[in-house]
Amino acid sequence: MFKNTKYVSDFTQFMQGYLHEHPDVARGQVEGRALLWDKSPINLDERSRNTQSAVAQKPYPYQPE
Secondary structure (H helix, E strand, O other), X not given: OOXXXXXXXXXXXXXXXXXXXXXXXXXXXXXXXHHHOOOOOOOHHHHHHHHHHOOOOOOOOOOOO
């Protein structure tokens, strides 16, 4: 209900101090996110060609005919 904006936990104080002393950590986090999560924009024409050129797979490929 009421929010105490003056309280800062010990962990938050530690992390703020650590990140202030080691700015390279924040840069590493941004680089890691870009490497693993951020994707390049989708080329819709290429996506459409890939979808149209896909070969349909049989429901159970290991069943001999």
